Amino acid sequence: MSLAPLSATAAEVTHFRTFGFVRLRGAHDDVAPAVTEAFEDVLGRSSPGRQAGAGVSRIAERSDVLRAVLLADHRCPRLARRLLGTDVVYAGGDGVRHDGAVEWHRDGDHRALRLLKIVQYLDPLRGRTGALRIIPGTHRRGGSWDTFTAELDDPLRRLGMEPIDVPAFTVESSPGDLVAFDPHSYHASLGDCYGRRQITTTYASVPESDEARRELSDYLLADRPALRESDDLPALT
Amino acid sequence: MPKPREVVRQLEVFGFAHLRQVASDAVGGLERGFGKLIELSADSASSERVTRFDILTELPELGRISRSSWVRGICETYFARHHQVITSDANALVGDSYWHSDGFYNTPFLRFVLYLDAVTHDTGALRFLAGSHRADNGWLGDPTRHVIRHRQDLGLDGDDVPAVVVDSRPGDVIVFDTNVMHAAWNGDVRRQLAFNCVGEPVTEAEQLDTRRYFLNRYVSGSVLIG
Numbered sequence: 197m198s199l200a201p202l203s204a205t206a207a208e209v210t211h212f213r214t215f216g217f218v219r220l221r222g223a224h225d226d227v228a229p230a231v232t233e234a235f236e237d238v239l240g241r242s243s244p245g246r247q248a249g250a251g252v253s254r255i256a257e258r259s260d261v262l263r264a265v266l267l268a269d270h271r272c273p274r275l276a277r278r279l280l281g282t283d284v285v286y287a288g289g290d291g292v293r294h295d296g297a298v299e300w301h302r303d304g305d306h307r308a309l310r311l312l313k314i315v316q317y318l319d320p321l322r323g324r325t326g327a328l329r330i331i332p333g334t335h336r337r338g339g340s341w342d343t344f345t346a347e348l349d350d351p352l353r354r355l356g357m358e359p360i361d362v363p364a365f366t367v368e369s370s371p372g373d374l375v376a377f378d379p380h381s382y383h384a385s386l387g388d389c390y391g392r393r394q395i396t397t398t399y400a401s402v403p404e405s406d407e408a409r410r411e412l413s414d415y416l417l418a419d420r421p422a423l424r425e426s427d428d429l430p431a432l433t
Numbered sequence: 434m435p436k437p438r439e440v441v442r443q444l445e446v447f448g449f450a451h452l453r454q455v456a457s458d459a460v461g462g463l464e465r466g467f468g469k470l471i472e473l474s475a476d477s478a479s480s481e482r483v484t485r486f487d488i489l490t491e492l493p494e495l496g497r498i499s500r501s502s503w504v505r506g507i508c509e510t511y512f513a514r515h516h517q518v519i520t521s522d523a524n525a526l527v528g529d530s531y532w533h534s535d536g537f538y539n540t541p542f543l544r545f546v547l548y549l550d551a552v553t554h555d556t557g558a559l560r561f562l563a564g565s566h567r568a569d570n571g572w573l574g575d576p577t578r579h580v581i582r583h584r585q586d587l588g589l590d591g592d593d594v595p596a597v598v599v600d601s602r603p604g605d606v607i608v609f610d611t612n613v614m615h616a617a618w619n620g621d622v623r624r625q626l627a628f629n630c631v632g633e634p635v636t637e638a639e640q641l642d643t644r645r646y647f648l649n650r651y652v653s654g655s656v657l658i659g
Binding site for chain 2: 205207208210211214215217330331332333334336338339340341344347354355356357363364365367
């Protein structure tokens with residue numbers, strides 16, 4: 197499979213760094229059918245979990261097509277290096293068929309670790325059918341947003357508004373689009389979105405501090421509780 | 434109507450709040466009063482914004498809203514002290530309002546806005562960058578410059594900057610901290626009424642901010658006060 201490199205323009209990089217996300221319209225138009233077929237094939241062969249949907253972790257590693265489209269160095273890794281402005285390490289990802297909404301949240305509460313999620317939604321998504329909602333600018337660390345977690349966890353009780361009314365930008369998408377975002381941003385998918393399919397690959401900036409190395413270790417071990425509880429883990433370098 | 438503490442929390446978190454139909458019973462009186470203040474041409478073909486300041490006396494319906502229990506509740510909770518209406522204005526707005534904040538002050542100011550025409554994303558509705566009213570949220574500097582220079586830096590038209598559009602219909606009130614970045618795009622002629630509130634200034638810095646803010650409502654740009 198011969199694929200052109202993935203990248204981002206200077207304006208798209210500025211967009212990502214200013215707002216915490218960028219939508220690359222049509223970046224996967226040429227491979228969208230093959231990606232969808234591979235997604236269905238992997239989920240069909242697997243025994244996906246059922247927590248909030250059927251999901252397979254590290255789906256890109258389980259399919260030659262997905263490995264070529266997503267993980268080849270000139271594809272998502274190149275895009276991640278461009279957007280984050282650093283060398284990157286692959287930090288996993290998943291393929292999920294969602295059963296419903298995903299409420300407001302951040303992925304972790306990392307102080308030093310920089311993550312990038314690259315998502316391809318395999319169905320057209322609009323505001324009330326599960327499109328990704330992001331509060332632009334909330335990817336930045338250390339400000340007031342870090343103190344408003346309780347408000348975003350329970351907007352009805354804390355703010356007097358339904359989750360779907362929380363002011364945010366809706367990133368509507370088509371199956372050939374890629375959405376790259378910093379998962380430290382507050383994000384959600386709301387509305388009538390049963391069966392929404394997504395493939396995610398996640399990259400981390402190569403950690404340069406002890407805190408970032410520790411946070412990356414925690415992130416990589418998050419779905420491996422048996423390992424996380426061990427005292428004999430090798431330190432990430 | 435959300436409780437005042439909920440509205441205030443929305444203001445603290447996002448910098449703005451949308452209060453649907455809280456002034457619906459005043460729309461008729463506001464429309465009649467607006468017509469006496471600003472005469473719109475029959476074909477709505479105005480090409481320039483028209484503004485009248487200090488209108489609460491001439492527009493008693495708006496004065497009543499500014500003294501209402503819910504406005505008092507929001508202001509007293511937000512400012513945590515006595516407050517006052519510092520300015521008021523009636524506007525016949527035309528066209529776009531570019532991305533900006535109304536200055537960036539350490540002293541908080543609130544602006545209550547009512548549109549007498551339905552406005553949406555393609556007819557001049559207000560839009561906001563949530564959280565940009567707080568200096569510690571990292572919007573100052575390059576991020577704000579990129580938004581203001583949206584075409585050069587982001588390759589976007591102003592209405593494509595990812596923001597929150599607040600569609601509004603007559604009877605709604607939008608209240609915002611005037612530090613927050615806001616804009617309105619794609620608008621034709623639209624009637625707007627507004628008043629601005631501040632907590633009673635106590636410190637010298639608050640008094641200076643309040644004087645500067647007051648004068649800047651009348652004169653675009655930065656007014657220096659020694």
